[in-house]
Amino acid sequence: MANASNDSKEVWITGIGLLSCFGEGIETHFQACKQGKPGSVDTERFAPYPVHALSEPDWSQQISRRDMRQMEPWQQIGTYAAGLALEDAGAKDDEDLCGRMDMIVSAGGGERDIEVDSNVMAEARTSNNVEGLLAERLSNDLRPTLFLAQLSNLLAGNISIVHKVTGSSRTFMGEEGAGISAIETARARIASGQSDIVLVGGGYNGEREDMLLFFALGGYLREGLPAPIGTDSEGMVLGSIGAFLVLESADHARKRGAKPYAALDKVAALHGPRGANQASARMQEALNGLSVPSGTPVLSGATGAADITEEELNLFASHMPDSPLRTFTGLFGHGIETQFPLGVALAALALKKEAFFGPLSPGETDAGSEMTPQQILVSLAGHNRAEGLALLSKVAGA
Template sequence: MTGNPVVTGIGITAPTGLGVEEYWRATLRGVNGIGRITRFDPGQYPSRLFGEIRDFAVREHLPSRLIPQTDRMTQLALVAADRALADAGVDPRDMPEFGMGVVTASASGGFEFAQRELDKLWSKGKEYVSAYQSFAWFYAVNTGQISIRNGMRGPSGVVVTEQAGGLDALGQARRRLRRGTRLVVTGGVDGSLCPWGWVAQLTTGSLSRRDDPDRAYVPFSPGADGFVPGEGGAILVTETAESARERGARCYGEIAGYAATFDPRPGSGREPGLRRAVELALADAGALPEDVDVVFADAAGIAELDRVEAAALTAVFGPGGVPVTAPKTMTGRLYSGGAALDLATALLSLRDQVIPPTINVETVAEEYAIDLVRDEPRPAALRTALVVARGRGGFNAAAVVRAAP
């Protein structure tokens, strides 16, 4: 089966909103969802800010039997999947179970659940450890729980490419759809907010150490000194165009192009792979640089990586050649959930013909030569968007989405 799949449903769980419209309103208003960690005392750590989802009452969304089985990350993913399916108008009971698949991304697995059970092991003994520990920590658990909850037994999987994962999962979903699967639930939701998970994140040396939420994560700024992590992400319902037409489904847009590359080893003298990922994604979409109306940037918030991304974008589009935005400055970088949320945001931008802002970046470093949309939304005629993502260790991914015809 050929042709580009379409996105018919979006589910969002983010620090700035639960649900598509709540998140989108907050994004256009420039609401900052970053703040000091509240789920444990961060005072002893060098970084203390996080994009927390503060109003998530799990018992309002999931049956009680699922709660002791699942990490918070998985609970957020299940809610996002439920909302995405409802948004798409899909009742899985009405579809063939082997015609539906699930492909998600993961960067860490259920760290919070695992720490809680390890605490019991060390302090009380093995008989106090939950039997659910055997899978609740696992990096593939979101795919498994979504598929079980919805009776989806078709081709499924998980990708582990850190912050590039949301786009890589989408690429895998597109491949499954082109091979005959009718519907694939895809995307990423992540979060590891516990002392164990926090120490693991600190070891990368990439987190900002500032305490002011409005100054900590400022990508492409002369003052950039790292990023702020967060939790959440987006789950998308993707379908073949034929399936969507048969159902009379509303389409947010089509996944027109996708590509992934890997950086050369450090010190090789070879160019990083991000530019090539962008060029390959455009070629895959049959698009020229001038066809792209907006770029949703990876926005690492680390000077060296910001420089690489800006160089890639100016090489492809020319200096200031296309508007660039990074709404993740409102949520923090969500690891495997970040690129999926960016892609969902890009589709909402195409729907409403507006580019959401990048907040808190007072000045763009002159050397970057990019047209960063800052502070306020920018109305624009939008047909095609490019989403860029990179994962720690050298992963690069790019996806091109077009407005629904």
């Protein structure tokens, strides 16, 4: 699906909004990658599970207090990062532009009310009418507006309300694949002329017991201290991350004087069985289709989940041995639906800054640390399904 026949317009990245354990902003995240040290990790609050906890911004810079009260953290993170991206693209508060801007958000679901759930479970242990108990407790204890903080599409809804982005609004779900599809679809719409400008990305709160429970059920979480991402990785460390991009046709950007970080040339969104080396075989086939030049640096969002991380990293070691490989997940944690947008954002930053990064994980060598990349390949093999590749290139004279 990577190459559409009706795919002629150049697609630029003209705005980036990032929020993570390092804090907010472009420079903060570029420096974090330059320094290559993991951001703050909280090992106690959700022990035995470490998480990359959000470094909280001054929320009022993007979201009014009134709107803040209507949102749970995952929405606040996403809405804040979306505001940063709009600001960066010179689109914030431009009513006309935001009014025709399209939007694709990658999202999961919202937070539970942990206290209500815990009370119900405690009472249910001794109840002889569990359904009656549920009906009574939920009817009385659930905050009516909590539902609106849980619906997947209500991050997009909040972005519409707070930032007035209303051209269109779509929410993709499905863990890492949601972020991959969001980027792929946004790019395809612009390349084909179906849209001029798209706000795309997601918000993820990894500091949630209900979220940890989900991944713990599948045995995907690392316990104890976080470990660097490498071929021996055995579990994921979640991270709270907001990552949004403004994608725009080059013509549209030129007309309004917006400057590109980079061009988003190609995206491949892959799916299929996950037997041994089946994912890497798919990725290798897609790489051939993308015709990535030899030596192109690779920025991987490898999840840290056992086996698939090894498979993804080995693919590049064997298939693109001349390419410097950097895995950024150890710095920020794994942001699930936001991971692919984050990778694309970091690649765009590096191209704009004409600088690549030093080793971010122990297995990586110094080679390429000082290079001036012309193109960067972003890679992500989802922990359980979905693989994505994106090829970005430097825009001459940008």
